[in-house]
Amino acid sequence: QKEVEQNSGPLSVPEGAIASLNCTYSDRVSQSFFWYRQYSGKSPELIMSIYSNGDKEDGRFTAQLNKASQYVSLLIRDSQPSDSATYLCAATTTGTYKYIFGTGTRLKVLA
Amino acid sequence: DGGITQSPKYLFRKEGQNVTLSCEQNLNHDAMYWYRQDPGQGLRLIYYSQIVNDFQKGDIAEGYSVSREKKESCPLTVTSAQKNPTAFYLCASSTLDGSSGNTIYFGEGSWLTVV
Numbered sequence: 001q002k003e004v005e006q007n008s009g010p011l012s013v014p015e016g017a018i019a020s021l022n023c024t025y026s027d028r029v030s031q032s033f034f035w036y037r038q039y040s041g042k043s044p045e046l047i048m049s050i051y052s053n054g055d056k057e058d059g060r061f062t063a064q065l066n067k068a069s070q071y072v073s074l075l076i077r078d079s080q081p082s083d084s085a086t087y088l089c090a091a092t093t094t095g096t097y098k099y100i101f102g103t104g105t106r107l108k109v110l111a
Numbered sequence: 112d113g114g115i116t117q118s119p120k121y122l123f124r125k126e127g128q129n130v131t132l133s134c135e136q137n138l139n140h141d142a143m144y145w146y147r148q149d150p151g152q153g154l155r156l157i158y159y160s161q162i163v164n165d166f167q168k169g170d171i172a173e174g175y176s177v178s179r180e181k182k183e184s185c186p187l188t189v190t191s192a193q194k195n196p197t198a199f200y201l202c203a204s205s206t207l208d209g210s211s212g213n214t215i216y217f218g219e220g221s222w223l224t225v226v
Contacts, residue, residue, distance in 0.1 A: 034214060043201055043217040044154075088153070090215070097142055097161060097207055098169070099215050103153035 006102035019076040023089030033072045036088040079109045115218035117202050123226045132187045132221045134202035143185040144203040197225050
Protein backbone atom coordinates (compact mmCIF):
# COMPACT_ATOMS: atom_id res chain seq x y z
CA GLN A 1 0.00 0.00 0.00
CA LYS A 2 1.25 3.46 -0.85
CA GLU A 3 1.67 5.76 2.10
CA VAL A 4 -0.83 8.29 0.75
CA GLU A 5 -3.29 7.31 -1.96
CA GLN A 6 -5.75 9.34 -3.99
CA ASN A 7 -8.00 8.59 -6.93
CA SER A 8 -6.53 10.46 -9.90
CA GLY A 9 -9.94 11.37 -11.32
CA PRO A 10 -11.03 13.41 -13.06
CA LEU A 11 -13.90 14.11 -10.73
CA SER A 12 -16.52 16.17 -12.51
CA VAL A 13 -19.20 18.07 -10.60
CA PRO A 14 -21.69 20.71 -11.75
CA GLU A 15 -21.30 24.28 -10.57
CA GLY A 16 -22.88 24.80 -7.15
CA ALA A 17 -22.58 21.15 -6.14
CA ILE A 18 -20.47 19.64 -3.35
CA ALA A 19 -17.20 18.12 -4.46
CA SER A 20 -15.86 15.32 -2.28
CA LEU A 21 -12.20 14.40 -2.49
CA ASN A 22 -10.76 11.44 -0.61
CA CYS A 23 -7.36 10.30 0.53
CA THR A 24 -6.31 7.13 2.38
CA TYR A 25 -3.07 6.65 4.24
CA SER A 26 -0.91 3.91 5.69
CA ASP A 27 0.40 3.36 9.21
CA ARG A 28 3.74 4.91 8.24
CA VAL A 29 2.38 8.44 8.12
CA SER A 30 1.63 10.44 11.21
CA GLN A 31 -1.36 12.40 12.26
CA SER A 32 -0.69 15.66 10.40
CA PHE A 33 -2.54 16.01 7.12
CA PHE A 34 -2.74 18.75 4.55
CA TRP A 35 -4.75 19.59 1.45
CA TYR A 36 -3.18 21.60 -1.35
CA ARG A 37 -4.67 22.95 -4.56
CA GLN A 38 -2.52 23.05 -7.68
CA TYR A 39 -3.53 24.79 -10.88
CA SER A 40 -1.95 23.53 -14.07
CA GLY A 41 1.62 24.77 -14.39
CA LYS A 42 1.61 26.39 -10.94
CA SER A 43 2.93 25.42 -7.53
CA PRO A 44 0.70 23.90 -4.83
CA GLU A 45 -1.04 26.26 -2.45
CA LEU A 46 -2.25 25.25 0.98
CA ILE A 47 -6.00 24.97 1.47
CA MET A 48 -6.03 23.63 5.00
CA SER A 49 -4.44 21.31 7.50
CA ILE A 50 -6.04 18.90 9.97
CA TYR A 51 -4.52 17.10 12.91
CA SER A 52 -7.41 15.89 15.05
CA ASN A 53 -10.15 13.40 14.39
CA GLY A 54 -13.32 15.03 13.09
CA ASP A 55 -14.19 17.99 10.88
CA LYS A 56 -12.49 21.32 10.31
CA GLU A 57 -14.23 24.03 8.33
CA ASP A 58 -12.79 27.05 6.56
CA GLY A 59 -15.19 28.95 4.34
CA ARG A 60 -16.44 26.64 1.58
CA PHE A 61 -13.92 23.95 2.52
CA THR A 62 -14.30 21.21 5.13
CA ALA A 63 -11.57 18.70 5.93
CA GLN A 64 -12.54 15.46 7.64
CA LEU A 65 -10.13 13.12 9.38
CA ASN A 66 -11.01 9.58 10.43
CA LYS A 67 -8.05 7.94 12.11
CA ALA A 68 -9.78 4.62 12.72
CA SER A 69 -10.44 4.17 9.00
CA GLN A 70 -7.24 5.96 7.96
CA TYR A 71 -8.75 8.43 5.58
CA VAL A 72 -8.92 12.15 5.20
CA SER A 73 -11.32 13.95 2.91
CA LEU A 74 -11.95 17.44 1.58
CA LEU A 75 -15.42 18.75 0.83
CA ILE A 76 -15.88 21.81 -1.34
CA ARG A 77 -19.32 23.36 -1.05
CA ASP A 78 -20.89 25.51 -3.77
CA SER A 79 -18.20 24.44 -6.24
CA GLN A 80 -17.11 27.06 -8.75
CA PRO A 81 -15.38 26.69 -12.10
CA SER A 82 -12.38 28.39 -10.49
CA ASP A 83 -12.09 25.38 -8.17
CA SER A 84 -11.10 23.26 -11.16
CA ALA A 85 -7.59 22.11 -10.30
CA THR A 86 -5.65 19.15 -8.95
CA TYR A 87 -5.99 18.59 -5.22
CA LEU A 88 -3.05 17.06 -3.40
CA CYS A 89 -3.28 15.26 -0.09
CA ALA A 90 -0.12 15.26 2.05
CA ALA A 91 0.96 13.77 5.35
CA THR A 92 4.03 13.80 7.51
CA THR A 93 5.82 10.53 8.13
CA THR A 94 6.02 9.14 11.62
CA GLY A 95 9.25 10.07 13.36
CA THR A 96 10.55 12.38 10.63
CA TYR A 97 9.68 15.68 9.06
CA LYS A 98 9.29 14.19 5.61
CA TYR A 99 6.08 15.07 3.85
CA ILE A 100 4.52 12.45 1.60
CA PHE A 101 2.19 13.57 -1.17
CA GLY A 102 -0.51 11.68 -2.96
CA THR A 103 -0.59 11.84 -6.74
CA GLY A 104 -3.55 14.21 -6.65
CA THR A 105 -7.16 14.20 -7.78
CA ARG A 106 -8.14 16.34 -10.75
CA LEU A 107 -11.40 18.20 -10.16
CA LYS A 108 -13.48 19.69 -12.96
CA VAL A 109 -16.33 21.98 -12.06
CA LEU A 110 -18.70 22.29 -14.99
CA ALA A 111 -20.40 25.64 -15.56
CA ASP B 112 6.75 40.21 1.75
CA GLY B 113 7.64 36.88 3.31
CA GLY B 114 7.96 33.98 0.95
CA ILE B 115 10.01 31.50 -0.99
CA THR B 116 11.76 32.68 -4.14
CA GLN B 117 12.93 30.27 -6.79
CA SER B 118 15.01 31.17 -9.79
CA PRO B 119 15.16 30.89 -12.67
CA LYS B 120 11.56 30.16 -13.55
CA TYR B 121 12.58 28.54 -16.84
CA LEU B 122 15.91 26.90 -17.57
CA PHE B 123 17.25 24.93 -20.50
CA ARG B 124 20.07 22.47 -20.07
CA LYS B 125 22.25 20.89 -22.66
CA GLU B 126 23.17 17.25 -22.39
CA GLY B 127 26.09 16.73 -20.01
CA GLN B 128 25.73 20.06 -18.22
CA ASN B 129 25.22 20.67 -14.53
CA VAL B 130 22.67 23.33 -13.63
CA THR B 131 21.82 24.92 -10.31
CA LEU B 132 18.36 26.02 -9.21
CA SER B 133 18.20 28.70 -6.57
CA CYS B 134 15.83 28.77 -3.60
CA GLU B 135 15.72 31.50 -0.96
CA GLN B 136 13.22 31.91 1.88
CA ASN B 137 12.70 34.76 4.32
CA LEU B 138 10.16 32.97 6.49
CA ASN B 139 12.78 31.98 9.09
CA HIS B 140 11.86 28.34 8.47
CA ASP B 141 14.27 25.67 9.68
CA ALA B 142 13.50 23.04 7.08
CA MET B 143 13.79 23.25 3.32
CA TYR B 144 12.79 20.70 0.71
CA TRP B 145 13.18 20.00 -2.97
CA TYR B 146 10.52 18.13 -4.94
CA ARG B 147 10.30 17.06 -8.53
CA GLN B 148 7.01 16.89 -10.40
CA ASP B 149 6.61 15.28 -13.82
CA PRO B 150 3.60 16.14 -16.00
CA GLY B 151 0.45 14.57 -14.59
CA GLN B 152 2.35 13.11 -11.66
CA GLY B 153 2.59 13.73 -7.96
CA LEU B 154 5.46 15.30 -6.04
CA ARG B 155 8.56 13.23 -5.37
CA LEU B 156 11.06 14.24 -2.70
CA ILE B 157 14.63 14.79 -3.85
CA TYR B 158 16.33 16.14 -0.71
CA TYR B 159 15.38 17.82 2.52
CA SER B 160 17.34 19.78 5.07
CA GLN B 161 16.36 20.41 8.67
CA ILE B 162 19.37 22.47 9.66
CA VAL B 163 22.28 24.32 8.11
CA ASN B 164 24.95 22.05 6.64
CA ASP B 165 22.81 18.96 7.04
CA PHE B 166 20.52 17.31 4.52
CA GLN B 167 18.85 13.98 3.91
CA LYS B 168 18.22 12.12 0.69
CA GLY B 169 14.66 11.73 -0.41
CA ASP B 170 13.21 9.10 -2.70
CA ILE B 171 14.92 10.21 -5.92
CA ALA B 172 18.24 11.80 -4.87
CA GLU B 173 20.40 10.14 -7.53
CA GLY B 174 21.80 12.70 -9.96
CA TYR B 175 21.07 15.64 -7.65
CA SER B 176 22.97 17.48 -4.95
CA VAL B 177 22.06 20.25 -2.51
CA SER B 178 23.83 22.59 -0.15
CA ARG B 179 22.63 24.48 2.92
CA GLU B 180 25.28 26.98 3.94
CA LYS B 181 22.71 29.49 5.19
CA LYS B 182 19.35 28.97 6.82
CA GLU B 183 17.70 31.05 4.11
CA SER B 184 19.13 29.28 1.10
CA CYS B 185 19.13 25.76 -0.31
CA PRO B 186 20.23 25.54 -3.95
CA LEU B 187 19.72 22.34 -5.91
CA THR B 188 22.22 21.16 -8.52
CA VAL B 189 20.99 18.87 -11.25
CA THR B 190 24.07 17.00 -12.39
CA SER B 191 24.82 15.34 -15.70
CA ALA B 192 24.27 12.02 -13.92
CA GLN B 193 20.54 12.75 -13.87
CA LYS B 194 19.52 11.19 -17.16
CA ASN B 195 16.00 12.51 -17.40
CA PRO B 196 15.94 15.90 -15.69
CA THR B 197 13.14 17.55 -17.64
CA ALA B 198 10.55 18.35 -14.96
CA PHE B 199 9.00 20.98 -12.73
CA TYR B 200 11.12 21.55 -9.60
CA LEU B 201 9.55 22.83 -6.42
CA CYS B 202 11.34 24.21 -3.40
CA ALA B 203 9.49 24.30 -0.10
CA SER B 204 10.07 25.18 3.53
CA SER B 205 8.49 24.65 6.91
CA THR B 206 8.98 25.24 10.60
CA LEU B 207 9.96 22.34 12.83
CA ASP B 208 8.89 23.72 16.18
CA GLY B 209 5.16 23.19 15.77
CA SER B 210 4.41 26.81 14.90
CA SER B 211 2.03 27.12 11.93
CA GLY B 212 1.59 23.38 12.34
CA ASN B 213 4.90 22.75 10.55
CA THR B 214 2.98 23.32 7.36
CA ILE B 215 5.03 23.14 4.19
CA TYR B 216 4.91 26.12 1.82
CA PHE B 217 6.07 26.17 -1.77
CA GLY B 218 7.92 28.51 -4.04
CA GLU B 219 6.62 29.18 -7.54
CA GLY B 220 8.72 26.44 -9.09
CA SER B 221 11.34 26.14 -11.79
CA TRP B 222 10.81 24.46 -15.15
CA LEU B 223 13.88 22.62 -16.39
CA THR B 224 14.06 21.36 -19.96
CA VAL B 225 16.86 19.37 -21.57
CA VAL B 226 17.64 20.47 -25.12
